Amino acid sequence: MEVLERLLNISLVVATIRTTAPILLVALGGSFTTKAGIFNIGLEGQMLVGAFFAVIGTIATGSPWLGVLCGVAAALTLALIFALLVVSFKANEVVVGLALNILAGGLTVSLMKAIFGTRGSIFGHGLVGLPALRLPNVKDFGWFGQIISGYTPLVYAAFLLVPVLILFYNRTRLGLYIRVVGEKPEAAEALGISITRIRYVSSLLCGLLAGLAGAHLALGYTTMFTENMSSGRGFMAVAILIFSNGDPLKILLGCLLFGFSDALSLRLQTLGISSYLVLAVPYLVALIALFALSYRSRPRVIQETLASMGRALSVKSNTIQPAAATDASKP
């Protein structure tokens, strides 16, 4: 009982919210590309450069907000290269995504060594994190106040983005276009929607949020940059995107699961369980969720992605295929 009390209390909820935020931001970013029919394995790298340049920007300007801007700009650059190669050059999305991840890893370490003469991590040098927001009158809410107050702004942004994205996909023209391009590219073509333009826009929106996720990792979640600090969160986000099909609400649920397992595993460490096993917990949760849910939902995202890529490529020769034929190919 005592063990349970040590594990489960309000501070675990707070820790869950904290650990959920970075992965939620990057996964919501990935929802744009997923919805637009792009399999984006490059989230990891975008997040990493976001974190690195957020730190560089903050040290250079003294303002963490300008740092966030730098981080986002860097992630957007990577997203633009991704879109250029995948959308315009029609290069393989897995290959380009992986290469950009490797590029991000190598570039951040090389630049760290060149600028600071060290490898490993950057802290100090006048690095300041984002301020925590204390909501007014939270005392009146008791434990609930404890849960909702005192986070850095990007944590609130992450959770507020969930309803915003739901509205975006259901109520705005761009959101609708993105979904059409992802689900029925031939219909998009027939409606006169530019598939290329929509996919560029979603790649860049994705880069924007992935950059914010990275900036949050370096300036909110911690106040430092560490070599490879995204540590697979981008890949976990891709796993979530596969079984959530890019739906914001399902993404939130998936991310809370990861945030919780992350927070819980940090607690387990205090009980004397090997840190190596504890650190593996989030990855295992991702794998188990991926396998368990693929049994039920099947990877519609991937299949449709591949099918729609194929269709997008061959769309010029045979403009519109009957929708029934493509539906029949689904399991």
Place this chain on the structure above:
Amino acid sequence: MSDRFDSLFGQGLAILFALGLGALVILTVDESPVRVFVTLLNGAFGSPERIAGTLLQTTPILICGIAACISFRGGLFNIGIEGQLFMGGFWATWVGFSFNLPPALHLLLAMAAAVIAGMAWIAIPAFFRARYKTNEVVSTILANYVAILFTSYLTINWFKRSGGQSETPPIFESAYLPELFSFSRLNWGLIIGLVLAIGVYLFFTRTARGYAVSEMGANPKFAEYGGIDIKKQTFLVLIASGAVGGLAGGVEALGVHHRFMEGFAPGFGFDGVIAALLANGNPIGTIFTALFFGALRSGSLLLEVDTTASREIITVIQALIILAVSAQITIRRKASDSTAGERRWKF
């Protein structure tokens, strides 16, 4: 033939383009590109020892590259070779230090352990890919993290050498993979890699079964109509790929380190994947791309001594090469107006 020449020419141009971009990156970190490239060359081929060092780095990249080729041929992405390598390395070492057996038998059993560990580590992702089409890219990547942490856990919590650092006891000499020359740790692993490359190449080009796998990679629908059991074949291709990935770990453990430790063979699995991509999934081509990346790696050791650049600059160059080649292939495809979007593993 001229098509192949064209492709090689294009590939070469792309690599030059990437090296040019790499030079720009080197300039931004305040180092002279010429000095970096000369140091890389000197570090990789400057003396017989250094050449042997390059080949030593080439060996695991080559074997991992072949593992990647096998999956690419079948239209699958095994990005989890890093994890299979760690598992293979650990369990080969375990057999190496736990039992005391006659020389040839001991080595053989340790190698078998590596292969089985690699197969076991990809079995679950392979099953779900085959049965439910669960995306293997993500599942194998996530499995990498688990494998690296799990082998560290086993090493430190169960098999740590008393008084040593984070490493297992050394293996018995009966499990050593013999060295080729007296002046280097270069060992029979390289020969294993070369034979494997040729064997896998012949398998895909000369046997019906290999042809069926390529067929599946090129056009799964067509292959299915042709009577190929896609599920079974998908599973087997991934298992074979994992087996070779595990073997790479065994070679590294039994031939080079003779023990298992934290941070064992970092990045070889990923380098192998890139080498295979650059060779377009051709095992023979992978021999050369692996040599190229092995040279970069071994040259980068000197880089940190002689220049201010960090050795990670070579990862940047590798990534740029892959990006340049992936773009170049589409340019060529557009120019020749051939059918776009063919094999999934092509750039």
